[in-house]
Every structure is written in C-alpha cells, then in structure tokens.
Amino acid sequence: MPTKLCSQAVLCHDPVPGDRGHEAGDNRAQHLEDRLLKKTPLPAGYTRGEKYCRILESSGGTLFAEQELAIDENMKFVKWFDKTAYGRCKIDVSLKKDNKITCLDWKTGGIREDSLQLKINACFLALKHPEIETFVTKYIWLKHDAVTPKDGVFSKEDIPAMWEEILGWVERMKSAWRTERFDPKPSGLCRGWCEVASCAHCGKGGRR
Numbered sequence: 001m002p003t004k005l006c007s008q009a010v011l012c013h014d015p016v017p018g019d020r021g022h023e024a025g026d027n028r029a030q031h032l033e034d035r036l037l038k039k040t041p042l043p044a045g046y047t048r049g050e051k052y053c054r055i056l057e058s059s060g061g062t063l064f065a066e067q068e069l070a071i072d073e074n075m076k077f078v079k080w081f082d083k084t085a086y087g088r089c090k091i092d093v094s095l096k097k098d099n100k101i102t103c104l105d106w107k108t109g110g111i112r113e114d115s116l117q118l119k120i121n122a123c124f125l126a127l128k129h130p131e132i133e134t135f136v137t138k139y140i141w142l143k144h145d146a147v148t149p150k151d152g153v154f155s156k157e158d159i160p161a162m163w164e165e166i167l168g169w170v171e172r173m174k175s176a177w178r179t180e181r182f183d184p185k186p187s188g189l190c191r192g193w194c195e196v197a198s199c200a201h202c203g204k205g206g207r208r
Contacts (some may be wrong), residue, residue, distance in 0.1 A: 027046075028049070028106060028108055029066065030066075031046045032049050032053065032065070032093075032106060033065040035053050036053055036056065036065045036093065037063075048142045049106065056093065056095055060097055061095050061097030062095070063093070064093070064094045064095075064096070065092065066090065066091075066092065068088070069090075069091065069125075069128060070082060070087065070088045070089075071127065072084040072085060073086045087124075087170075089124040091103060091121055091125070092104055092105050092106045093106070096129065099131065099132055100132065100135075100136065101125050101129060101132050102136040102137075102138070103122065103138070104139075105117065105118070105138070107142065108142055110141075111144055113148065113149065115152070116169070118152055119165065119166060120166055121137055122162065123162050123166060126156065134154075135153070135154045135156075136153050137152045137153075138152050184199050184200065186204070190203065190204055191203055191204060
C-alpha cells in the first residue's frame with residue numbers, strides 16, 4: 001500500500017489508527033510464544049494454535065520463538081533498536097534440527113500467497129546460522145487451520161539470489177522515497193482497511 005504509507009508516514013495527511021489486524025496478531029503471537037517457551041496454556045479464543053505447538057514440541061531440535069534479528073548495511077547483526085540497523089526481521093517460530101531450520105509465521109487473517117516474507121525470514125536465518133543447509137518456511141493460517149505454501153523450501157544455494165531480490169525491492173522503496181512518488185496499488189485492503197480518502201481506490205474492491 002504505497003499511497004497509504006506515503007499519506008501516513010511521509011506527508012502525515014492521515015492519522016495512523018490502531019491497526020486492528022496487527023493488534024490481534026500481536027496478542028496471538030504473545031500467547032503462542034508463552035505457550036511454547038513457558039508452557040502457559042493458551043487462553044480461550046486462542047487455542048487453534050495448540051496442535052501446531054504440540055507438533056513443534058514433539059519434533060526435537062532447538063526451538064526459538066519471537067526472534068528479533070537486525071542487521072546493518074554490511075550484513076552484520078546489531079541490536080534491534082541500534083541506529084545503524086538497516087534491516088529487521090521478526091520470526092515467530094523457528095526449529096533448528098541437524099542441518100535444517102523450519103521457520104513458521106503465525107497468521108490470523110484470510111489466506112494470501114506472498115513468498116517475500118518467507119524469503120526474508122530464510123535469508124536472515126541463513127546469516128544467523130551459516131551452517132544450515134535447508135530452510136523450510138511456512139505460514140500457519142490459524143483461522144483456517146491451514147499451512148501454506150506447498151513448497152516453501154530453500155537451500156543454502158538459493159540464498160544469494162533471494163538477497164538480490166530483496167535488496168532490489170529495498171532499492172525501489174528508496175527510489176520512491178527520494179522522488180516522493182508512491183503510486184497507488186489497489187488490493188482487497190482498499191475496502192474497509194484503508195483511511196486514505198484522497199486515493200481513487202479507497203473503499204473500492206473486496207477481499208478475495
């Protein structure tokens with residue numbers, strides 16, 4: 001949503017409201033983190049992730065939850081809020097076993113296919129664990145009890161090409177920032193989830 005980002009974060013024409021989707025996702029992620037790391041039972045209304053927690057616990061290996069990874073422009077790790085941080089990646093759950101890492105991202109909304117976040121997760125984990133050969137990345141759609149994509153498996157040899165794709169995306173964002181050109185990108189979120197009334201697409205379309 002380039003136009004929404006520009007209106008709220010650059011031009012400050014529209015206030016940034018509390019994000020309903022992110023708030024619900026943050027609450028669910030915290031409950032799932034507590035369930036995995038502290039064995040705290042999931043509260044009522046949040047139990048759809050229980051079976052995935054049990055699968056992870058029975059898989060062996062080393063389990064990580066809510067990892068906050070930040071790197072500088074030299075691809076060196078820094079603290080999350082360090083002023084030199086160039087890229088940040090928060091990983092909901094990862095399981096390290098032998099020469100493989102399985103990386104899961106909890107999702108609370110409708111199913112949408114987008115491999116970019118999975119590639120970012122794999123690339124950051126490859127920096128963190130250079131000895132790993134295989135990265136299995138999945139979205140867990142809690143509302144639908146579904147796992148996507150069918151593949152989502154990357155090898156160590158795939159990582160350089162994925163970094164090239166990610167950094168190309170970053171360069172396009174930097175170009176938009178320099179030129180102050182944020183072209184509208186219509187999507188299902190235009191209706192009911194965007195407050196930029198000046199955009200021609202605001203309030204139109206529907207979730208697919």
